[in-house]
Amino acid sequence: MTLHTDYLRAYDLQLRTTPEVRTAESVFTLGALTLAIFPGGHGFVTYAGLDKTSRASIVQTVNDALAFFVERPDIVDVEWKTRAHDDAPDLHAVLTRAGFVAEEPESVMIGALTDLILDDPSPALAREGITVRRITTEAEVRAMSAMSAEACGEEEDSDRLGELLGELASENGTEFWVALADERIVSAGRLEPVPGTEFVGIWGGSTLHAYRGRGIYRALTAARARSALAAGKRFVHSDSTEFSRPILERSGLIRVTQTTPYLWER
Incomplete structure (x- = not known):
């Protein structure tokens, strides 16, 4: 095991989903997703379990999550947080087709x-x-x-x-x-x-x-x-x-x- 591997494992196990939404007004679970609503009508999507999911399931997951927020008129925008090391087939392409726009990537340090x-x-x-x-x-x-x-x-x-x-x-x-x-x-x-x-x-x-x-x-x-x-x-x-x-x-x-x-x- 390398230090990089140890840190990445710790990141996946300890720093994803619940810790990311601790200041949200409300938090929901949708399959492998964690959905949150922050003040001002800002939606947020994170996850820690989409690896090896089929492309068809990814499409359904994205559509279901977006529908969850669209049905709430107070939601003005939604951020979906992706990670480069996840094995989620075509997630980036599926998000783009659903109307999401990629912002500047950041390095997890x-x-x-x-x-x-x-x-x-x-x-x-x-x-x-x-x-x-x-x-x-x-x-x-x-x-x-x-x-x-x-x-x-x-x-x-x-x-x-x-x-x-x-x-x-x-x-x-x-x-x-x-x-x-x-x-x-x-x-x-x-x-x-x-x-x-x-x-x-x-x-x-x-x-x-x-x-x-x-x-x-x-x-x-x-x-x-x-x-x-x-x-x-x-x-x-x-x-x-x-x-x-x-x-x-x-x-x-x-x-x-x-x-x-x-x-x-x-």
């Missing part, structure tokens, strides 16, 4: 939390006036959300902000971390423990354009890793864009598979 605290640039950044800390108030989370939208060049998503504020209020273990320059938030990310496992997820990491390339994302990641280690966690996972993947690879994380979200909009 897994590794030891201890790797993320090595070579932490925080001391050097502190000398430049850039600090990293955890935030805990609604006002701070609102400011973090606004910064993230600015960093991505997008309008702020009110539904997504509502989800973040809901996570803050629920005290479900999610932590919000930011980097500040002269008390202005310039980078941000979340830490989400996976209940019943030794894993945490690190998400976000958006950084204002003027502050990129200075090690701020690495410092933000190291701070989250130290917090998770203090809570007794050992491993980390993240769905990473091509911006953050190389940074995590340099920190020792391994790309175990690729995930591509497919989006259907009413």
Whole structure:
């Protein structure tokens, strides 16, 4: 067994389905699928058991799942999360024919939390006036959300902000971390423990354009890793864009598979 194989097995057994929908408003099971509805009418489909399913069954599964959401007038869009290592015949083609559009693929990264605290640039950044800390108030989370939208060049998503504020209020273990320059938030990310496992997820990491390339994302990641280690966690996972993947690879994380979200909009 290789480390890659061990991590991929852990991913399939511990990080799929239920952990992915823990913040949903409602969750349903449809055969091998887990269907969820998130605030704002956002549907979500994930699974962990379509391997070696016939193409005809895949077609029926996709049609049944889409019908489940179409029949609910409050649903505005549906994301179907796929994984490259699954043996699900023609799933990508079937989703496309059903009206789903593939978005940018992301790398599923897994590794030891201890790797993320090595070579932490925080001391050097502190000398430049850039600090990293955890935030805990609604006002701070609102400011973090606004910064993230600015960093991505997008309008702020009110539904997504509502989800973040809901996570803050629920005290479900999610932590919000930011980097500040002269008390202005310039980078941000979340830490989400996976209940019943030794894993945490690190998400976000958006950084204002003027502050990129200075090690701020690495410092933000190291701070989250130290917090998770203090809570007794050992491993980390993240769905990473091509911006953050190389940074995590340099920190020792391994790309175990690729995930591509497919989006259907009413």
